[in-house]
Each structure stands twice: as structure tokens, then as C-alpha cells.
Amino acid sequence: MKYVRLDVDGQTVEVPEGASVAAAVATLDRCTRRSVLGGWRAPVCGMGMCFECRVCVDGVTHMRSCLKLAREGMQVITGG
Amino acid sequence: MSHSYDLIVIGAGIVGAACAEAASAEGMRVAIVESGPIGGGATAAAMGHLVAMDDDPAELALARYSIDCWEQYASLPEAEFSRCGTVWVARDERELAGVPARIERLAKAGVHAQMLDAAALYEAEPSLRTGLAGGMRVPAEAVVYPPRMARHLIRLAAERGASLHAGRRAMQLGDCSVTLDDGANLHGPLLVAAGCATPALLPQLTVRPRKGHLAITDRYPGVLRHQVLELGYADSAHGDAASSVAFNVQPRPTGQILIGSSREFDVTDGEVSMPMLRRMLERAFDFMPVLRELTALRVWTGFRPATPDGRPYLGALDETRNLWVAAGHEGLGVTTALGSARLLMDLMLRRAPAIDPAPYSPVRVVP
Numbered sequence: 001m002k003y004v005r006l007d008v009d010g011q012t013v014e015v016p017e018g019a020s021v022a023a024a025v026a027t028l029d030r031c032t033r034r035s036v037l038g039g040w041r042a043p044v045c046g047m048g049m050c051f052e053c054r055v056c057v058d059g060v061t062h063m064r065s066c067l068k069l070a071r072e073g074m075q076v077i078t079g080g
Numbered sequence: 081m082s083h084s085y086d087l088i089v090i091g092a093g094i095v096g097a098a099c100a101e102a103a104s105a106e107g108m109r110v111a112i113v114e115s116g117p118i119g120g121g122a123t124a125a126a127m128g129h130l131v132a133m134d135d136d137p138a139e140l141a142l143a144r145y146s147i148d149c150w151e152q153y154a155s156l157p158e159a160e161f162s163r164c165g166t167v168w169v170a171r172d173e174r175e176l177a178g179v180p181a182r183i184e185r186l187a188k189a190g191v192h193a194q195m196l197d198a199a200a201l202y203e204a205e206p207s208l209r210t211g212l213a214g215g216m217r218v219p220a221e222a223v224v225y226p227p228r229m230a231r232h233l234i235r236l237a238a239e240r241g242a243s244l245h246a247g248r249r250a251m252q253l254g255d256c257s258v259t260l261d262d263g264a265n266l267h268g269p270l271l272v273a274a275g276c277a278t279p280a281l282l283p284q285l286t287v288r289p290r291k292g293h294l295a296i297t298d299r300y301p302g303v304l305r306h307q308v309l310e311l312g313y314a315d316s317a318h319g320d321a322a323s324s325v326a327f328n329v330q331p332r333p334t335g336q337i338l339i340g341s342s343r344e345f346d347v348t349d350g351e352v353s354m355p356m357l358r359r360m361l362e363r364a365f366d367f368m369p370v371l372r373e374l375t376a377l378r379v380w381t382g383f384r385p386a387t388p389d390g391r392p393y394l395g396a397l398d399e400t401r402n403l404w405v406a407a408g409h410e411g412l413g414v415t416t417a418l419g420s421a422r423l424l425m426d427l428m429l430r431r432a433p434a435i436d437p438a439p440y441s442p443v444r445v446v447p
Contacts, residue, residue: 036334062298062375080299 006074021065022046022053025078032065032078056080085111085243085268087428088258090250090281093123094226094414095406096273097233098421100242103271106425110242111266112234113258115249119230122275122413125382127294127330127338128226129307130415131166132218134185135314138391138439143412144189145435146419150224158232160225162333166218167196167204167306168313169327169367175311176213183216193218207303207370215311223307223330226414250274253281256402271404271424275385278393278407285393285442287408289383291344293357298375301335310367316343317411318390325360327367339364339371341411343384352379386410394420394440395427404428405442 002017006024013024022043025032031040032053043053048067056077057063065076085108089100092114104110117124130150132143153159170176183193196204197214204217238244249261257267272281276289309328316326323344330338342360347353357379365372387393387408397403404427406420423440426433438444 061300 004070004072006070006072006076008076009078015070017070019070021055021057021063021068021070021074021076024070025053025055025065025076030078034079054080083111083264083266085109085266087111087271088113088266088268089271089273090258091272091274091277091407092118092230092234092244093121093273093275094119094126094230094233094417095275095409095420096271097230097237098417099271099273099406099424100237101233102418102421102425103428104237104240104242106429109268110237110240111245111268112237112242113245113248113250113260113266115247115261117227118234118246119227121277122382122384123230124227125292125294125380126226126411126414127307127328127340128224128414129166129328129330130222130224131307131412132186132189132191132221132415133314133317133412134182134189134191135318136390137185138436139412139416140185140189140191141435142392142416142419142423142440144191145422146416147191147221149418149422150222150415153224153229154222156232158228160228160333161222162224163220163222164331165306166221167201167308168216168218168311169201169208169308170213170215170311172213176215178311179214179216186218191218192220205305205308207368208308209367209369212367217306221307223332224414229414250281253403255400269402269404269428271406273406275407275409275413276383278385278405282397282405284397285405285408286388287385287393288345288387289348290386290410291342291347291350291381291383292340292411293342293352293360293379293381295339295357295361295376295379296332297337297339297371298377299335300337300374303370303374304329304331304337304368306331308368313341316341320345322346323356323359325356325363327363329364329368329371336377337371337374339376345386350381350383352381384410385413391440392416392420393442394423395437395442397442401428 044050252259313326316324328341
């Protein structure tokens with residue numbers, strides 16, 4: 001099995017090739033995004049409909065992490 | 081059951097709601113007739129920007145008076161009052177040269193505005209494209225959320241005994257009476273605050289629907305700090321071109337950005353027009369290139385009620401003093417709603433009005 005390593009909020013995460021960015025974030029104890037009042041949000045549907053999995057990937061905000069393949073060297077920022 | 085009132089307000093948009101609240105505060109027994117959701121017309125489509133524009137002295141006087149009234153709601157949760165301030169942008173030296181005169185006109189009306197040179201403009205709004213000459217900042221101006229405010233004003237009126245005839249349409253005006261679509265008759269002096277639907281009840285008044293588009297983005301906090309408009313916005317608003325666009329963007333408290341503006345006459349279809357939307361967005365991207373990179377969540381349209389001279393109709397329609405109107409505010413309905421209501425109350429109760437009512441007389445000769 002091949003693995004890819006990516007950076008999530010400054011932490012290196014290793015996931016199998018083919019895993020989504022949402023899966024990479026889920027290995028850590030953190031949310032994908034926050035509500036207007038600061039509450040934690042995490043993926044609900046896992047298929048691109050709920051938009052709760054949005055994170056910033058390589059500087060681009062509002063990316064749905066459940067639809068994004070984790071790639072080597074990706075920079076992911078959560079909690080936006 | 082006798083439906084007899086001191087005032088029957090037809091229309092519960094922001095203007096009708098403000099009038100109903102003001103009338104109930106004066107101790108009048110008020111009825112409100114609204115066929116759709118409260119604040120569901122132009123009020124719901126609006127930007128909610130409380131703005132003093134200095135081009136028309138009568139408009140400026142009414143706006144200033146009304147903005148002062150809005151201050152009492154600065155801490156009211158239902159107003160969602162956000163004092164982001166306004167920045168007007170001058171593209172070139174010629175536009176910038178006109179700013180000092182504007183500042184002086186605003187100052188005479190009691191509105192504090194500051195000149196911005198190019199450096200100050202970019203400090204105020206770093207996301208603007210390079211090469212702009214400067215502009216003008218009005219720091220105390222704010223935005224509100226109009227439909228929620230309309231509901232609040234109706235609720236205040238209801239708490240004072242006003243009766244809301246929700247889902248009912250006024251079909252026919254009589255002498256001190258109105259017949260509703262369910263056959264009910266309400267009796268009392270009438271105040272028509274029906275926006276674009278006003279001519280259906282008062283055919284002698286010219287109110288033309290002026291279609292506008294707005295787009296709202298996903299959340300991008302920090303991109304925009306003030307409501308930002310191009311100085312040429314007034315040309316679009318006060319002109320009578322068949323269609324025009326003007327740069328006008330607003331930071332929502334959520335970090336979303338509201339992008340406008342467009343104006344079209346002689347279109348009654350409320351569907352989003354892709355050519356108009358493209359024109360509007362390209363104008364916005366021209367002033368603020370970063371907007372092109374953002375995600376838009378939703379686009380909608382609304383119809384501003386426009387009069388031939390750009391001023392609303394506020395006052396009595398005849399000597400009986402039983403038929404009143406408060407309508408035709410074009411793009412300043414939210415800004416001037418509270419001042420319009422106070423002016424109407426002064427006229428109804430024969431008090432000296434705070435501002436000269438003559439420019440808004442419904443029986444004025446309109447060029």
C-alpha cells in the first residue's frame with residue numbers, strides 16, 4: 001500500500017493513497033470548519049452535498065474535503 | 081364585527097411597517113393589510129444600506145432625518161445593525177475633484193464625511209484595484225437586515241393593539257374604506273405603502289418597477305471592511321437609462337460579500353438575467369479583482385419602486401385627509417422608511433414636520 005503525506009494545520013498526516021482530505025483531517029482531533037458562533041462542524045454526507053467538510057487546500061478556501069483526494073505535500077488548514 | 085380603525089396601512093414592507101409602528105405609537109387603532117410575507121417584496125431583496133446621498137437635497141434631508149431615527153435601533157438584535165461605514169471610490173482625478181463639494185453638502189446636512197487620497201483609500205480597502213485616485217469615507221453609516229426589521233416593527237405595532245390582516249390583498253379603495261380579497265371591508269383613513277403595487281390602488285401615481293440584481297458570496301472574512309460604491313453610483317440611480325450597472329459591495333457580518341448593483345426599467349420578469357448579471361459582476365471585478373476568485377452562493381432580483389423625479393410620494397392625496405401614501409422610494413426605502421413614517425405622522429396629526437414635506441407631495445407636478 002502506498003501512502004501520501006500532507007500537512008494539516010502544521011501537523012504531518014499520512015494516509016493511504018486514494019484517501020480523501022476529509023479522511024486525513026479525521027485522523028486528527030479537530031473539525032473541518034466552524035459555525036458563525038464558533039461551533040465545530042465535520043462531514044455529514046461524505047459526498048459533496050452538505051458542505052460541512054470545507055477546508056482550505058493549498059491556499060484555496062471552501063474546498064469540499066470529502067471530494068478531494070489527498071496528495072503528497074498538500075497544505076490543509078481547517079476551522080475556517 | 082365592525083372593522084373600524086384610525087388608520088389602515090396597506091403594505092407591510094419596511095415603509096408600511098415603519099408607518100404602522102409609528103401610528104400605533106401615537107395611540108392610533110391601526111390595521112395592517114399585507115398579501116405576502118411581511119417585508120417580502122423589495123424589502124427582502126434589498127441591501128439594507130443606510131446611506132446619505134448628496135445629489136438631491138430633498139433626498140438628502142429625508143435620508144439624514146431617517147438615519148438619525150435608525151440610530152435608536154443600533155443595539156437591537158432584530159436590526160442586525162452593522163456600522164461598517166461607507167467608502168465612495170473615485171476612479172480618477174476628475175471624480176476626486178468633486179469630493180470636497182460632496183463633503184461640504186453632507187456636512188451641511190449633518191453627515192460627517194472624510195476625503196481619502198489614494199494612500200488612505202487603499203488603507204481603508206486594500207482589495208481595491210490599483211490606480212484609483214481616492215475617494216470619500218462616511219464612517220458612521222451602517223447596514224441593517226430589512227426583512228427582520230420589518231417583522232419587528234409590525235410586532236411592535238401588534239403589541240400596541242394593531243390588527244394584522246396577513247395574507248389579504250387590498251382590492252378596492254373606497255371613501256374611508258378598503259375591500260379585501262376575502263370580501264371583508266375595513267373602515268378608516270387609508271395609508272397606501274404598497275411599493276410597486278401602489279398604482280394598482282392609486283392609478284394617478286406613477287411608480288415604475290426598477291429591477292435590480294444582487295449576488296452573495298460564501299464567507300470570506302477580511303476581504304471587505306466597508307460598504308464600497310463607485311462615485312458614479314448616483315448617475316445610475318438618478319439616471320433613467322433603460323439599464324445600468326454600478327459598483328456597490330457590502331460586507332455582511334458573516335463574512336459573506338453582497339455584490340451589486342443593477343437597474344433595469346420595463347422588465348417585469350423576476351428571473352435572473354445572465355447578461356445583466358455578467359455586466360454587474362464585470363463592473364464589480366473591475367473595481368475589486370479579488371471578487372472574481374470568490375464563490376457565489378446565490379443570485380436574486382428585486383424591483384425598486386421608482387417615481388419620475390426619484391423622490392417618494394409622502395402625504396395626503398386629497399383634502400379629505402383620509403387617503404395617504406408612502407411609496408416610491410426607489411433604492412432608498414430602507415434608509416428613509418423611519419423618517420417617512422415620522423413625516424407622515426406629523427402631517428396626519430397636524431404637527432410641524434421636522435423637514436419640509438413639499439418635495440414629496442403626492443400631488444406635486446412631476447416633470
